[in-house]
Amino acid sequence: MTVPPVLRLRGAAFTYPGGAGVSGLQLDISPGEAVALIGPNGAGKSTLLKGILGLVPKTAGTIELGGARGAAPAPIGRIGSAHAASGMIAFLPQSAELDPDFPISLEQVVMQGRYRGLGLFRWPGRADGAAVRHALETVGLAELARRPFGELSGGQRQRGLLARALASEPALLLLDEPFNGLDQANRDALVDTIRTLKTRGVAVLVSTHDLELARLVCDTVVLVNGTQLASGPVDEVLTLGNVQECFEGLEVELDEHTLVVPGHEGH
Amino acid sequence: MGYFERALLAAVVIGAGAGFVGALVVVRRRTFFAQALTHGTYPGAVAAAALGVSVPAGAAVASVALVAVMAGIARVRRQGAQVAAGIVLTGGFAAGALLQALIPGLPVRAESLLVGSILTVSDGDILLAASVAVVAVICVALFGTRIAFSTFDPHGFRAAGFREWPVELLVLGLTAASVVSSLPAVGAILAIALIAAPAAAARLVVTSFRGLLFAAPVIGAAAGVLGVLASRGLAIAAGPAIALAATAFFLLSLGISKLRALPLKRVAIPVETAEDARIT
Numbered sequence: 001m002t003v004p005p006v007l008r009l010r011g012a013a014f015t016y017p018g019g020a021g022v023s024g025l026q027l028d029i030s031p032g033e034a035v036a037l038i039g040p041n042g043a044g045k046s047t048l049l050k051g052i053l054g055l056v057p058k059t060a061g062t063i064e065l066g067g068a069r070g071a072a073p074a075p076i077g078r079i080g081s082a083h084a085a086s087g088m089i090a091f092l093p094q095s096a097e098l099d100p101d102f103p104i105s106l107e108q109v110v111m112q113g114r115y116r117g118l119g120l121f122r123w124p125g126r127a128d129g130a131a132v133r134h135a136l137e138t139v140g141l142a143e144l145a146r147r148p149f150g151e152l153s154g155g156q157r158q159r160g161l162l163a164r165a166l167a168s169e170p171a172l173l174l175l176d177e178p179f180n181g182l183d184q185a186n187r188d189a190l191v192d193t194i195r196t197l198k199t200r201g202v203a204v205l206v207s208t209h210d211l212e213l214a215r216l217v218c219d220t221v222v223l224v225n226g227t228q229l230a231s232g233p234v235d236e237v238l239t240l241g242n243v244q245e246c247f248e249g250l251e252v253e254l255d256e257h258t259l260v261v262p263g264h265e266g267h
Numbered sequence: 268m269g270y271f272e273r274a275l276l277a278a279v280v281i282g283a284g285a286g287f288v289g290a291l292v293v294v295r296r297r298t299f300f301a302q303a304l305t306h307g308t309y310p311g312a313v314a315a316a317a318l319g320v321s322v323p324a325g326a327a328v329a330s331v332a333l334v335a336v337m338a339g340i341a342r343v344r345r346q347g348a349q350v351a352a353g354i355v356l357t358g359g360f361a362a363g364a365l366l367q368a369l370i371p372g373l374p375v376r377a378e379s380l381l382v383g384s385i386l387t388v389s390d391g392d393i394l395l396a397a398s399v400a401v402v403a404v405i406c407v408a409l410f411g412t413r414i415a416f417s418t419f420d421p422h423g424f425r426a427a428g429f430r431e432w433p434v435e436l437l438v439l440g441l442t443a444a445s446v447v448s449s450l451p452a453v454g455a456i457l458a459i460a461l462i463a464a465p466a467a468a469a470r471l472v473v474t475s476f477r478g479l480l481f482a483a484p485v486i487g488a489a490a491g492v493l494g495v496l497a498s499r500g501l502a503i504a505a506g507p508a509i510a511l512a513a514t515a516f517f518l519l520s521l522g523i524s525k526l527r528a529l530p531l532k533r534v535a536i537p538v539e540t541a542e543d544a545r546i547t
Contacts, residue, residue, distance in 0.1 A: 053426045091426035098420040102294055103476050112416045116427050148474050149419075161423075168427070 004066070005030050006172045006203040007052065011061030014044075014051025022047045023060065024227040029172065029220075034194060034204040036214035036234070039224040040247050045207035046094075048224065049174045052205075053091055065089070065172070090165035092158075092175040100150045106160050107145040110135055113167030135163040138196060140189050155186030162193060173197060175206040179213055191217055211238060270386055271499065277388045277396070278491025278509065281452045282461060284400030286487025288445035289466035290479045291407070291438050295418050298463045300439070303356035305446050305458040307333045309363030309380065312450060316375040317366075323395055323447050326455075330443035333359075363455070383454035383506035385495060396448040400484075403441050407480060410437065415476050452491070453506045460510035461487055468513075468520035486516050 005028040015021030022044025029035050037045050050056045052063065065088060090113065113135070114128040136142045139159040144152065152160060158178060165173055175194075179187055194204055194217045208214060214221055215234055222231040223246040230242050268276070292301045308326035315325020333355060367377050379387075407414065417424040417434045425431055442462070449458040469482035494509025501508075 050426075055422075055425055089426075091423065093420065093422045093426065098423065099296075099418065102415070102419040103470070103474055103479055104415060104419055105475065108415070108476075109419070112412075112420075112423070112427070115412065115416060115429075164423075 008064040013060035014056045015059040029203040031201040034218045035220045036218035037207040043225040090170035110163045113164040135166040139163045172203045278495045279488045281396045282487035282491030283484035285461035286465035286484040289462035290483040293466040302459045303352040306356045307359030309455040313366045317370045326447045381454045385452040385505045388451045392451040399444045399448045457510040464513035464517045468517040471520040471524040
């Protein structure tokens with residue numbers, strides 16, 4: 001491949017000071033590529049995403065970011081990675097991690113995606129406002145821009161946070177379990193948005209339990225459970241044996257179109 | 268300016284300043300922290316009174332130490348922070364009471380340190396409170412959006428490459444300054460009423476952060492003025508009257524918000540089923 005990857009992990013491990021973590025990570029994500037990160041609860045999926053953001057210390061291997069904007073991948077350190085990555089990586093957290101009672105409107109939340117690009121003493125300008133509107137249109141929530149965030153439904157909040165991630169115009173988008181608790185309409189909207197982003201050249205790394213979804217939007221799958229078990233094209237990696245190994249003997253059903261892991265689809 | 272006019276001015280300045288800072292305290296869920304801070308400054312105030320120096324200065328010294336401790340504690344798990352704040356609260360209060368008992372012939376009456384004496388505030392007290400309010404407004408004008416981001420979504424804030432501790436330290440610093448400057452008017456025990464109640468009242472009736480930052484100081488100033496007027500009209504202590512006025516505003520807002528929530532006036536909100544909204 002001639003295009004340099006946006007993200008490259010080589011033998012990387014991310015470990016919380018308490019000892020929990022994820023290791024043995026080998027991963028390349030190119031512009032416009034979507035990678036599914038699959039594993040059971042506690043497998044280290046969120047830890048990996050937060051490690052890339054510099055929120056969990058890297059304890060082994062290398063992580064390189066770059067390439068998407070013509071620059072060669074550059075190694076980044078443990079402490080400074082969040083800053084080195086600023087403006088390049090956007091993160092969609094699990095909604096449960098934020099305060100829904102805080103008095104803030106949807107468009108103000110989306111504008112947060114622009115702060116990194118603004119200096120300390122600069123206020124949002126016309127370009128920022130346009131980026132916010134564009135992001136809200138992309139996720140289909142433009143008409144709810146002034147609605148208090150706390151009054152939105154779970155699915156709408158998730159899409160609003162995705163709009164915030166988009167407003168920062170990232171090269172790499174990290175999504176942490178974005179499909180949990182979504183109804184079909186919101187799920188479809190999210191799938192469409194991810195597809196749109198891929199065509200725009202955004203690299204996407206999404207952690208999910210949803211194997212069907214990995215089939216729908218992802219090119220590559222990485223199976224993790226404490227360590228990386230397998231990675232590669234969706235059809236090659238999502239085999240019964242691989243998935244069973246990853247989910248540690250939980251009963252796994254696998255047919256042509258859907259992959260169901262009982263007890264995990266709606267945790 | 269007579270003592271009564273001065274008391275009214277102090278009530279407006281201190282009430283507005285405490286209300287403004289209180290808005291930050293309430294949205295960041297740091298009310299119990301602020302409460303601990305008010306009681307923790309008590310021994311500093313007693314020591315200052317014994318030494319014959321400015322009471323707010325003594326409280327400020329105590330609060331600087333406490334802010335340093337609490338900024339560290341705030342980074343620990345939430346549970347731990349609450350417990351530590353409780354210990355600081357009772358420990359500070361007990362130390363102040365002990366100090367007061369040990370030092371005979373204290374030039375200031377214990378009561379005025381605990382519940383304030385707004386009728387005897389000095390020009391310096393008013394100037395201090397005004398300065399704190401102005402500094403708080405400037406800080407929020409400059410960093411308000413960052414404070415909002417970090418309060419709303421601490422993980423997202425850090426993921427965007429920002430550091431959280433400067434925000435935490437700024438808000439704790441403003442809180443401590445507000446507590447110290449409120450002491451002359453409402454004392455160590457009642458200071459929390461002027462910080463928490465106006466903001467909590469405003470929070471019930473406004474839906475934006477900006478609206479909260481306007482409404483809370485107005486309610487705080489109104490509570491101060493009403494308290495001073497009631498104090499003169501009914502011949503009751505001013506500090507408790509101010510605290511009760513602030514509480515009354517909270518109850519009033521609570522009533523208004525309950526009335527608004529009646530089915531007739533309920534705003535149409537696109538609520539999906541509980542199952543849809545569940546994100547775990």
